[in-house]
Structures are given as C-alpha cells and as structure tokens.
Amino acid sequence: MRKIESISSGRVSKNKENIISLLKNKNKSLPTKYLYDDLGSKLFEEICDTEEYYLTRTEKEIIDQYSMDIIDTSCAQEIFELGSGSSKKTKRLILNALENNDNVTYFSFDISAKALKMSYNQLRKISNKLHIRLIKGDFNNDLNILSSSKKNRLYMFLGSTIGNFDDIQAKKFLSDISNIMKENDSFLLGVDRVKDEKIIKMAYNDKKGITGKFNKNILNVVNKEYKLNFNENNFAHNAKYNVQKSQIEMYLEAITQQSIILPNKESLDINIGDKILTEISRKFSEKTLKMLFNKSALVPIKCYTDKKNYFSLYLLKAKKYF
Ligand code: SAH
Ligand code: TRP
Secondary structure: OOOOEEEEOOOOOOOOOOHHHHHHOOOEEOOHHHHOOHHHHHHHHHHHOOOOOHHHHHHHHHHHHHHHHHHHHHOOOEEEEEOOOOOHHHHHHHHHHHHHOOOEEEEEEEOOHHHHHHHHHHHOOOOOOEEEEEEEOOOOOOHHHOOOOOOOEEEEEOOOHHHHOOHHHHHHHHHHHHHHOOOOOEEEEEEEEOOOHHHHHHHOOOOOOHHHHHHHHHHHHHHHHHOOOOOHHHEEEEEEEEOOOOEEEEEEEEOOOEEEEOOOOOEEEEOOOOEEEEEEEEOEOHHHHHHHHHHOOEEEEEEEEOOOOOEEEEEEEEHHHO
C-alpha cells in the first residue's frame, strides 16, 4: 500500500479572543495556545524529559503496558491524535494496531507546525504500512472540519491536555468529540490525578528552569501576533497549586513597573507583582471525571492506571450508542 503524507492547513481559525480585554481585566490572562510556537513546542519536549515532570513517563508506561488491550478493545483501524505534539508516546499503540490490520492511518492534529514536523519524523520510521496524515488546526474551533471515515477510529487526547481547559471548555471539547464519534469509534483520554501537592508543584517548577522559559516564551509569541512590546526579562515564572480547585495556575509575574502598548494604541500600566495567567493544569479525582464524562455524553469503558495512581487513561465510548 502507498504511504500517504499530507499537511492540511489554512483552516486554523482567526483569533477570536480579545487580547485587549484579556490584558486590561483585573485578572489578566493570555490564550494558552500561544505557548506553542516552534520554540514553545521544542521547550515542551524538554519539559517532558525533566526529572520532575512525571506525567509523560507515567503515561508512556501505562500505554506500553496496556497497548494491546487498548487496540483490541477499540478494534482501531485508524488512530486520530489531537494535540499530538511529537507523538512520542504513540509508537506501541501503532505497532499493535498494525499487528491486527494490514494498514493503519494515523492522523496527527496540532496547532503547531513544529509539533507536526516532529510527529512526522517519529512516525515515518515505524513502518511503511502506516499512512500518516498531518492536520494543522485548533481543537477548540476546528473539530467540525474533521472528515469522518467508515473505519473504526480511536481518537486520542493525551498528556492531560484536557486539564488545561476550565470546566466549560472541557465539557465543550469532550462533547464535540462525543458528537463526531460513530458507533465503532473509541476515545482514549489521558488525565493527571490529584496527588501529593509537593510532587505536582515540582513538575511545574523544574530545577533547570525549562518550564519558566516555556512560560515566558508566550510573551514573544503574542508580541509577534499582536505587535506588542512585552519584554520577557521583566517577568518571573510563577506556578502555584490551588488546592481548592486542584489545579496548577501558571502565571507570569511582573518584576518591574512597565507599560504595554495595546493594539488600540492605549497604554497599559503593569505594576510590580501584577500577574498574567498563562495556563491552568487541572488534576482530576474520580468524582470530577465522572461528572465531566456524564455532562459530555461519554461513557468510560476501561480505566488504565499506574501503580502509584498518578495518572490514568480512560477508554470512552459515545453515550448515544448505549
Ligand atoms: N500530546 C502530547 C503533547 C501535549 S502538549 C503529549 O502528551 O506529550 C499540548 C499539545 O497541544 C501541543 O503539541 C500543542 O501544540 C497542542 N495545542 C495546544 N493548543 C492547541 C489548540 N488550540 N489546537 C490544537 N493543538 C493545540
Ligand atoms: N498538558 C500539560 C500539563 O498540564 C501542559 C504543560 C506541561 C504545561 N508543562 C507545562 C503547561 C508548563 C504550562 C506550563 O501538564
């Protein structure tokens, strides 16, 4: 069979967020997706390799252990990974899917061209029976462009990226997936669990300071996107764990007094100690997940967890077929 490689793009939605109101708000924030330009995607890979960031290693361990069961349960002929990054964790699943099928198509969907490139470089070595499709898109706005297929598709959303959405965004995203799923489709979702606060905090405050670099890089990306004048040296990385909400909150905290010229030419004063929220990372309990799946019309079929109960992978089906 011929191997297909393609990059579909140009469908990434126009910026819908209003950067001016996000920055003028008392609780300042920036849209998370701007963390992932070429440099951001490279730095994220480095975060995954740090000693403190247990998420990637743990999730990979679970996938490697239960891969055959995931493939057998889902009967996957196609694997569709959303926010795939470098697709490093997916190799075993693809190999197992290829054991059951003569050819398998893997779709890599990501907003970052660099991530898609890294993904392609990982996957092309696996097997010439693997068809690879690269799709550049925004999973918060572009899921409606996904073409469906007659084959059994396994959707995947790994890395606890679901934790980077608030409850409303998470429900919308999961409902979108549940809506596009057909009867024989499955959905594998990776979630980070509530655990000892110290372990969580360390994962977002690595000793080498890579997470700090990753966080500050968002300023260079929005500078380019909106012609702003942020200087990353005027900010410090600040990742706190909010126990009530079970979430990491990643801020950039101003360390000097400064003025930012907004796209409407207004000048915005930022004072020492002012904080800009760049990302949340929620940690889930059984109860919050149960509610979230229920609200999103998804039914868990299986749950795979590591020995320490740090991280889980849920295999889900769309409720409409029950
Ligand atoms: N799944 C990988 C990467 C997780 S990091 C892993 O588990 O290691 C989150 C990934 O989602 C990045 O590759 C980033 O580029 C992508 N991403 C972030 N926002 C996105 C958006 N709005 N639409 C599509 N992809 C997005
Ligand atoms: N999905 C990842 C997580 O929540 C994204 C991530 C890892 C991240 N490290 C980060 C986001 C540091 C912001 C800052 O763990």
